[in-house]
Amino acid sequence: MRIADFALERYFARWEFAVRHVLGASDVEPFSLAEVLALADDDSRRRWDALSLGYTETAGLPALRAEIASLHEPLGADDVLTFAGAEEGVFVAMHALLEAGDHAVVVWPAYQSLFEIARSIGASITFVPLDPRDWSLDVDAVAAAMRPNTRVIVVNFPHSPTGAQLPADRFARLIAIAELHGVHLFSDEVYRFLEQDGRPLPTAAATSPRGVSLGVMSKAFGMPGARIGWIATPDPSLRARLAAVRDYTTICSSAPSEILALIGLRARSRIIDRAHEIISANLRVLDAFFAADDRFTWIRPRAGSVGFPQFLAGDVDRFAADLVERAGVLVLPGSQFGYAGNHFRLGFGRRDMPTALERMREFVASWTS
């Protein structure tokens, strides 16, 4: 398989574990194992203590799939497959949905795997850009991008890297477009539950027979190292294809991680409250920072744990390189998304964000391009 480098992941691979502060991270402060186990109910604690390190069911632990399905009511456990993070889910889904010569419509900017895997399969892509003035999506532009060979519309709300959220009526129109054309709506919902108004969109899988929802424990649930993600879809033939492709990637999920994810999902109201506490406090700090510094523009995110400010005082690639090399603070320049305009991704899910931001403030004061 020929596939282009995943620019963002290569950039992270170089810097993430070599710096003091990752100010471009997209997760919410990760839990320790002890913290997760302390949240276990009796049943999941028993499962943990009695855990066999054998292979698990290829579709995922039934109790875990039932818990995931409860996020997608009226779907049930059989409508869900678990994966190694959301990333495996994207890979497998694109291979299940697309063949060479097919076409996909993808909202732009995008997490690279959401279009690069389709490209590597030989599908063509039409990107529909968010409006850089407010990161809104023109749903008519999605409708206009549809072709006879379109097989999937790929969206990601809450959106990375902008923090945009789609109003419910536009989401309903996207579903109507997918249904009208008989294509799947692949909805990357990995930042779900991080909406500042506390009102998640309905999931695509719960709303439409054409809906395919991608979820993960990495963001709101603070467990990226567990590597548990999922796809929910009411389409049985797509689920069969997902299962068939997955036999060539990881076969089944990690047994300990399935239990940890089960604990996390059962304790979700406490976990999501914690995420909101961290994010609300960080956003207040960011509001003050951007209000006081005219070297940046900032469209305040409505949801998720990342935003995409613009740097006005010089080349953002140079700035990000100097910032990480000299101050040990990692942000992600927009070029890693292939996005022009001098933006960078900033994450606000980590507890050290105010300290990292303070280091960036000190650094930018003396930085000249």
Ligand SMILES: Cc1ncc(COP(=O)(O)O)c(C=O)c1O
């Ligand atoms: C939009 C989006 N989709 C999918 C993923 C992959 O999630 P994971 O790393 O948990 O597999 C990410 C990770 O940052 C993401 O931002």
